[in-house]
Amino acid sequence: MINIFERTSLIRSGSITTEELNDAYGKGACECPSPNEQMLLVFSQERPFDLVELEQLLISVGWSQRPMRKVRSALDHSLLKVGLWKHDQRFPRLIGFARCTGDGVLEATVWDVAVNPIYQGLGLGKQLMDYVNKSLKDIGITRITLFADPGVVAFYLSQGWVLEPKGHRCAFWYAN
Amino acid sequence: MINIFERTSLIRSGSITTEELNDAYGKGACECPSPNEQMLLVFSQERPFDLVELEQLLISVGWSQRPMRKVRSALDHSLLKVGLWKHDQRFPRLIGFARCTGDGVLEATVWDVAVNPIYQGLGLGKQLMDYVNKSLKDIGITRITLFADPGVVAFYLSQGWVLEPKGHRCAFWYAN
DSSP states (O other), X not given: OOOTTTTSOSSOTTTOXXXXXXXXXXXXXXXXXXXXXXXXXXXXXXXXXXXXXXXXHHHHTTOOOOOHHHHHHHHHTOSEEEXXXXXXXXXXXXXXXXXXXXXXXXXXXXXXXXXXXXXXXXXXXXXXXXXXXXHHHHTTOOEEEEEEOGGXXXXXXXXXXXXXXXXXXXXXXXXX | OOOTTTTSOSSOTTTOOHHHHHHHHOTTOEEEOOSSTTOOEEEESSSXXXXXXXXXXXXXXXXXXXXXXXXXXXXXXXXXEEEEEEOOSSOOEEEEEEEEEEOSSSOEEEEEEEEOGGGXXXXXXXXXXXXXXXHHHXXXXXXXXXXXXXXGHHHHHTTTOEESGGGOEEEEEEOO
């Protein structure tokens, strides 16, 4: 897997300082390689989400709406939540998202991966997943799992994900 | 799914009191229907695990060994951990185990389901999963996921689990 972060300068020359980045997006925020020199994109694990904006993003990629109260609690109890922001000094816009649950050591599962359709096809989904994988690897997790819709299986395979190794199957149980 | 708890008395008459059960196994501990009148089995979410005993149980069902430090941390950060204990006044024995990760609201994933081979074939695996599902349902989770080895897919299907609904696929990523 190509590490996109090694070939990218953290701060686009002149457009924003590290301090400004951290002020706006929290500690550890970093630049996401952008397909457009005029568009600064930022990964953040700390900038709080506007739940309405997050919900709109998730709905735009086809997730079904969920009670805001539950979403808030789910975020609070997620192992990792990543926002991909289109920088604006006054109104940064959330254009990508992913979160993980897990025990922080042995298991991590990725949920709710989304890139706003307007910004799809630019490689941002791959960069988002690279960032998620790298962040989980940094905290020592060596196996990550996810459930992929049929339409995005090829996307994950192209990034080095493995389908059902050793014949493992995934199963769901609905409490009804 | 039959609710096995409705047709079972919580306390086997005379063998142990609720207070003794809670003292030994923590708040909320409850009896697991036993195939043998002489054997009192208990589900507990609070009784601490001896990590060596837990590791031996997991290895006995074929999981590979993991660093004790990581297992401890993984347990600490699990949403739910269930021990199935064979009661003994001095030395309760861990004969079954399951744990879940998740956000406590929208997603829960079951890991490390194990019943000691000596006690397999008695319906305890089903009772353990019923207990896990019921516990998660009680905290409001409506969808549970797991990754099943090929050999136990039929076991989960027989309990009402659904394989890959809507064509969802599971994928794994290894950080190496």
